[in-house]
Amino acid sequence: MDGRALTANQVVLKVHSRCDLACDHCYVYESADQSWRGRPLVISRDVVSRSALRIAEHVKTHELGRVEVVLHGGEPLLAGVAGLRAILVELEGALAGLCQLDVKVHTNGILLSEDFCDLFAEHGVGVGISLDGDKAANDRHRRYRDGRSSYDPAVRAIRLLAGDRYRHIYSGLLCTIDVANDPVSVYETLVALRPPRIDFLLPHATHDSPPKRSAAAGTDYADWLIAIFDRWKADGYPVRIRTFDSITATLAGADSSTEALGLAPVQMVVIETDGAYEQADSLKVTYDGAPATGLDVFRHSLDTVLEHPGVASRQQGIAELNAVCRECPVVRTCGGGMYAHRYRSGSGFDNPSVFCADLLKLITHVQDKLPHVSAAHAAARLVSEQALAEIGRGLGGADAIEQLFRAQQPLRRSLIAAVYETAMRAPAVSSRIRDQVHDAWQVLAAADASRPDVVNAVLAHPSLHAWSARCLAGLRGPTADRVNDLLHLGAVAAVAAIQGQARARVMVPVVAGALHLPGLGRLVGLADAELADLEVDTDLVTVRAGTDVWRLPRPRLQAGDAFPAEPWSPDGTPGYAVAARWEPVRVLTAPGIRVAVDETGPYRDLQQGAAASRLPDADFRQWQESFALAWEEIQEHHAPYAPALAAGLGTLTPLPAVTPGVEVSGGARPAFGAVGTRLPDDPATLSLCLMQEFQHVKLGAILDLFDLFDPSDKSLYRTPWDARPWPLERLLRNTYAQLAVCGYWRNRTAGGGDDQEHASRRYLHARDGIEAAIETLAGCESLTPLGEHFIAQMRSGLMAIG
Amino acid sequence: MVTTEELRPASTSAMVDESGIPLTEIAALGPEVLWRTIERALPGLSPESAPAAAFQSSI
Numbered sequence: 001m002d003g004r005a006l007t008a009n010q011v012v013l014k015v016h017s018r019c020d021l022a023c024d025h026c027y028v029y030e031s032a033d034q035s036w037r038g039r040p041l042v043i044s045r046d047v048v049s050r051s052a053l054r055i056a057e058h059v060k061t062h063e064l065g066r067v068e069v070v071l072h073g074g075e076p077l078l079a080g081v082a083g084l085r086a087i088l089v090e091l092e093g094a095l096a097g098l099c100q101l102d103v104k105v106h107t108n109g110i111l112l113s114e115d116f117c118d119l120f121a122e123h124g125v126g127v128g129i130s131l132d133g134d135k136a137a138n139d140r141h142r143r144y145r146d147g148r149s150s151y152d153p154a155v156r157a158i159r160l161l162a163g164d165r166y167r168h169i170y171s172g173l174l175c176t177i178d179v180a181n182d183p184v185s186v187y188e189t190l191v192a193l194r195p196p197r198i199d200f201l202l203p204h205a206t207h208d209s210p211p212k213r214s215a216a217a218g219t220d221y222a223d224w225l226i227a228i229f230d231r232w233k234a235d236g237y238p239v240r241i242r243t244f245d246s247i248t249a250t251l252a253g254a255d256s257s258t259e260a261l262g263l264a265p266v267q268m269v270v271i272e273t274d275g276a277y278e279q280a281d282s283l284k285v286t287y288d289g290a291p292a293t294g295l296d297v298f299r300h301s302l303d304t305v306l307e308h309p310g311v312a313s314r315q316q317g318i319a320e321l322n323a324v325c326r327e328c329p330v331v332r333t334c335g336g337g338m339y340a341h342r343y344r345s346g347s348g349f350d351n352p353s354v355f356c357a358d359l360l361k362l363i364t365h366v367q368d369k370l371p372h373v374s375a376a377h378a379a380a381r382l383v384s385e386q387a388l389a390e391i392g393r394g395l396g397g398a399d400a401i402e403q404l405f406r407a408q409q410p411l412r413r414s415l416i417a418a419v420y421e422t423a424m425r426a427p428a429v430s431s432r433i434r435d436q437v438h439d440a441w442q443v444l445a446a447a448d449a450s451r452p453d454v455v456n457a458v459l460a461h462p463s464l465h466a467w468s469a470r471c472l473a474g475l476r477g478p479t480a481d482r483v484n485d486l487l488h489l490g491a492v493a494a495v496a497a498i499q500g501q502a503r504a505r506v507m508v509p510v511v512a513g514a515l516h517l518p519g520l521g522r523l524v525g526l527a528d529a530e531l532a533d534l535e536v537d538t539d540l541v542t543v544r545a546g547t548d549v550w551r552l553p554r555p556r557l558q559a560g561d562a563f564p565a566e567p568w569s570p571d572g573t574p575g576y577a578v579a580a581r582w583e584p585v586r587v588l589t590a591p592g593i594r595v596a597v598d599e600t601g602p603y604r605d606l607q608q609g610a611a612a613s614r615l616p617d618a619d620f621r622q623w624q625e626s627f628a629l630a631w632e633e634i635q636e637h638h639a640p641y642a643p644a645l646a647a648g649l650g651t652l653t654p655l656p657a658v659t660p661g662v663e664v665s666g667g668a669r670p671a672f673g674a675v676g677t678r679l680p681d682d683p684a685t686l687s688l689c690l691m692q693e694f695q696h697v698k699l700g701a702i703l704d705l706f707d708l709f710d711p712s713d714k715s716l717y718r719t720p721w722d723a724r725p726w727p728l729e730r731l732l733r734n735t736y737a738q739l740a741v742c743g744y745w746r747n748r749t750a751g752g753g754d755d756q757e758h759a760s761r762r763y764l765h766a767r768d769g770i771e772a773a774i775e776t777l778a779g780c781e782s783l784t785p786l787g788e789h790f791i792a793q794m795r796s797g798l799m800a801i802g
Numbered sequence: 803m804v805t806t807e808e809l810r811p812a813s814t815s816a817m818v819d820e821s822g823i824p825l826t827e828i829a830a831l832g833p834e835v836l837w838r839t840i841e842r843a844l845p846g847l848s849p850e851s852a853p854a855a856a857f858q859s860s861i
Binding site: 455670711 | 831838839843
């Protein structure tokens with residue numbers, strides 16, 4: 001138990017209690033529990049209505065943001081299109097405006113038709129289908145009552161889902177293991193059906209009814225799954241496999257995604273066709289009546305179900321396990337195995353799983369093959385206590401900033417991997433975009449294999465974090481928008497290939513007539529194209545958009561030159577492509593510092609609010625002059641801030657002036673190394689903007705790594721800078737940024753000159769504000785111990801300013 | 803001296819350090835592990851898939 005409130009966020013709704021197949025391994029009909037015999041065939045409208053109300057009641061009580069309902073049976077499609085539609089409408093009506101409702105249906109696929117698929121697509125219902133492998137494997141158990149094979153109709157249904165029309169509702173395949181089947185053949189059959197996910201399920205068994213094995217002490221099930229794991233790894237992980245994902249998740253400290261593994265509390269409740277609440281279906285294999293609770297939707301809430309002794313006993317994590325399990329080195333991954341599999345007459349569930357030896361062998365194998373998963377080297381450990389203290393005081397030298405940079409690397413590698421991994425599974429992504437994203441990923445992965453240093457440098461671009469967040473947010477749900485943003489991965493991969501001297505070919509999006517390569521620049525003049533084919537070779541980068549072709553010398557791209565793009569034709573004759581021009585990323589320079597100007601990148605506005613368009617040359621020269629003077633001011637009057645800025649400020653995004661004379665600047669959380677600002681009227685103000693906004697950069701990187709406060713705190717806090725209260729993070733960020741403002745004005749008061757009185761007033765104003773804000777922050781109950789420590793360092797930093 | 807390790811909440815102590823691991827292997831970690839690593843950097847964005855453990859069904 002980790003203190004989480006007990007909730008049921010998954011409800012299995014039995015909509016039909018009979019099946020059109022007669023699989024001999026089915027736990028519903030062939031197990032000890034025979035309660036199905038007394039159930040109504042079909043769930044009644046009354047039960048559906050009461051179930052929906054119970055779920056809504058539970059969602060309201062616990063303020064759940066999401067609940068999952070699984071339509072199940074028997075065979076749920078026997079309820080018919082109209083019957084299922086009525087159920088979906090009832091559920092959606094009860095939960096509208098309360099929380100996100102995710103509905104899935106688990107079916108044998110026999111009846112799946114376009115009518116069913118249209119219904120599921122209309123309501124966003126994910127469809128999982130059971131298939132045990134190739135025809136011979138599947139026919140071993142999954143037959144009609146008269147003995148006929150169910151393989152062909154099941155595969156027909158899966159192919160219907162795997163096509164472009166319904167792929168977005170295809171949630172995966174479920175395969176019950178029979179060790180008599182060849183594991184690799186089963187794996188190959190299932191992968192060929194292009195599921196987004198596969199579940200390999202251990203057959204339900206107990207110590208009273210043990211699974212079949214070649215020898216009593218054998219580990220047939222581990223060996224079977226290990227053969228698949230090794231092949232899956234060798235194949236480059238072409239599909240998510242929930243069994244293995246759950247093992248890696250628990251090894252890394254996250255929760256399992258299957259009830260068969262892990263120590264997470266049970267959060268699932270079954271509602272039968274008569275409205276009776278039951279515990280997990282798997283208990284049907286233990287003894288007659290085992291899943292029963294004696295509770296029902298008419299008289300009892302879901303909270304009452306969670307208090308049932310049978311359910312409550314499965315909320316205790318490691319404490320509920322027997323002594324052997326509690327001492328086991330893999331207990332946090334195994335979790336004692338599936339509850340039903342521990343059963344033995346006499347001792348009940350107080351036993352290791354009947355698959356104990358298999359689970360130990362399999363988990364150990366995965367651990368050995370993926371040692372980095374359990375290495376548990378948090379990125380946060382890349383930042384020393386000294387660096388954290390320096391940064392907490394509002395400063396931090398070059399070394400502290402370098403540590404933040406290093407800690408960003410694993411985060412950014414994980415972000416882009418998450419974008420790729422999510423895109424490969426997301427229902428909203430068409431096969432065309434998926435293929436292009438896959439190709440881009442292959443280019444990036446190849447570059448990473450040969451030049452990981454180059455890939456780290458490419459991924460360090462400030463826009464990568466904001467772009468990743470945008471993609472991940474956009475990939476939610478079946479109607480997610482912005483999937484075209486995914487194609488920017490092609491641009492990232494292209495830059496990795498160019499900088500890493502690799503050959504590659506990748507599709508890159510064209511935005512408003514320009515092809516953008518982050519960190520390098522853009523090719524302008526591709527007015528009509530949406531995508532460009534970019535081929536990276538030893539000396540040349542060839543760009544094809546429609547019928548136009550240009551060749552760009554790679555060394556000139558890397559050198560930062562501006563030049564007209566050379567039209568080219570495949571037969572060697574002079575090309576007739578429209579005029580295009582390469583515009584490199586421009587750089588502001590001053591002694592000891594170089595800052596790239598992101599004035600065209602398509603994702604620069606996600607970091608800083610509305611960004612300005614590319615600066616005219618005269619304006620850029622003005623920026624350069626002002627920047628050089630601002631840097632001189634920082635070095636001369638605010639020297640303690642200079643090393644961090646020199647080490648960490650890599651990008652500046654020009655912002656348009658909203659109101660003349662009003663300074664506009666910002667440093668965004670998902671843009672490490674970048675600040676945005678308009679060009680102030682005087683260089684001294686630019687130096688203040690840079691110092692202030694770089695505070696946001698530092699604190700943003702800290703918040704990426706450490707929990708300084710409880711993120712679930714939605715309270716608003718009094719602030720000295722606004723009549724309206726602010727969320728905690730905003731108050732913390734602004735207070736931290738004000739430390740640099742205070743330091744700036746304090747230094748100006750010491751510098752003498754005409755504006756000393758003005759500087760003194762500004763200094764005192766900033767100081768008073770920070771003092772008040774720090775008191776508010778220090779009194780906040782949501783701070784973690786590390787947050788309290790950080791606030792104490794901020795107070796210390798304020799005292800040091802004077 | 804209070805160490806960062808001591809002060810980190812227990813629930814966040816196990817992450818993966820991918821800095822030396824190929825991108826392909828990182829992607830293979832699966833959504834649960836990846837999310838655990840990046841969730842702090844994506845405030846306001848909740849895990850996209852299956853908070854509930856999938857029950858073992860074999861229709």
